[in-house]
Amino acid sequence: MLANLDHTFYYLENFQAVLDWVGGRYADLLAGDEQAFIAQFGELPQASRALFVRMVMRKGCVFRASKLVYGEIGETRAAMQALVDVGWVQADPELDIAGLFDLLQKPELALVLAMTPAEKKLPKAEQLGLFSLRHTGSQAFSAWCSDAVSAVDDVAYQVVNKDLCDRLRLLFFGNLYQDWSEFVLSDLGISQYEKVEFSAASRGFGCRADIDAYLALHACREAFHAEQPVPEVLAQLAGLHDLDNAWLTSRRNRLLYQIGEHLEKQKDWALAQQVYAGCTYPGARLRAIRVLEKSEQTQAAYDLLTLAQQAPESEAEHQQMLRIAPRLGRKLGLAKVTKAARTSPTELALCLPFPQEDYVVEYVVRDHLHTDDAPVFYVENALINSLFGLLCWPVIFKAIPGAFFHPFQREPVDLLSADFQSRRADDFAACFAQLESGVYHQTIRQTYAAKSGLQSPFVFWSTLSEDLLEMALACIPAQHLKHSFERILLDIRANRNGFPDLIQFWPQERRYRMIEVKGPGDKLQDNQKRWLDFCARHDMPVAVCYLEWQEAEQ
């Protein structure tokens, strides 16, 4: 990727690469200001371009000249002039009191705001609270500093089109959580990605409406996290009702779900109920039932529960409804429904001395059970997911149209969408067939060697040592892997977690068992119970180890 060996302006080269990429692939979707920015950027002097990128990569959009010191750029104020001339940077911007607090250090603020000795001693956050009552307006940075005798000799600059740069970043990455540092991290080998041969026309967005909808959703999320009043955020979200894009709809639903959770904590039952009712995010329907129950609308809760029980959306929902149903039935005076007894998993009781130093219960049990002939590993979700990810590597990274569109993707964009499996059904069938033929051993070993260290949504490289891998291949029957993999694929989000903490191997006997450790006060979680049930149904060996501490000797 690096043709040029002089990396002095690596960040500028990366930024320019994004502009070229976006300009080439999104020509038909770019707004006027975006087109103009891309065209104008190349015409600026190198030092100015570099300085601009430095500021864009840093936090915030207002900087002091004294904090913008870069050897490769040279004189900051000279480089800045061209940016001011094209209107991308505002010199000496207007700042409110909070903006001033961000820019100045405590001693400087004491001078500029003429603090009393008592005020100077307060923590900065409290100073801001105090002075924001006194200074409600905004004024230029220089005006803030002018009162001080010889206090602050500096200039402030504000990047005014950072949001435009965020839009370009969004177009490139298809999201806003990846940032400009992805390039250098990749070049340094810190995060390495699988090379997917997607077509030159691949891009994250197909129409301008989707781009704008993403930005609007993101604005709602920011507003929500900035504790803006919920009704205002909901009003915004209501305007984004008719999204014809499945993953945007899913993002909208997730935000609604988070808002619902927040309202629940506020005990705003009415609004929480309303939000959950208009939200299809997994689990929202169950929250709606709980909210109705908590707000004493028992009959309504029971009605919704009955409706949901006709067609549970997931095992998790079904599981939770089994607990809620008798409770609601009792309140309504209905006849008891005898609940089916659940097959309880194999139990293993341990009583060990309380460790002298800091400890982790999983390691304590691992070390206790570990022998040379029967080694124990603390793997949790890492082992089975890793084996799945290694066997199915080519399917997961298959260049299905729309799934991959930039070089820094850890996973296809549709990994968690409902049709992920069905769009690749034949490929997954071929992978699983290897479990029947026995070829999977070699496939997994080869992928382990060939793809080592590459980012993956399933493979935990740091946990999966070669020893562990070989022992797992030798001791876990292919059919057990097949059952597990099928369950993961059934609902990736729900089933890629909840695996037992430990796994023990008996290589001589080609045998293994999984062990979930429960310390005092810890109980099985729903997702763990679901895996335990599944293992029991398929005769996969698993035990729950309840750990207690021995009484201290007097």
Add this chain to the structure above:
DNA sequence: GTTGGGATTG
């Protein structure tokens, strides 16, 4: 003076 949580950097 030390420390600890950030921002920055490659």
Add this chain to the structure above:
DNA sequence: GAATGTGTGTCTCAATCCCAACTT
């Protein structure tokens, strides 16, 4: 003792710098 809700820590890329809290 179940069931539920809520808060926390741990992954972190690692080295360095900066600044605001504190006497750890």
Add this chain to the structure above:
DNA sequence: TGACACACATTCAA
């Protein structure tokens, strides 16, 4: 910047 698992508190019903 979440996803996970765990620790701990509260509530409620036998």
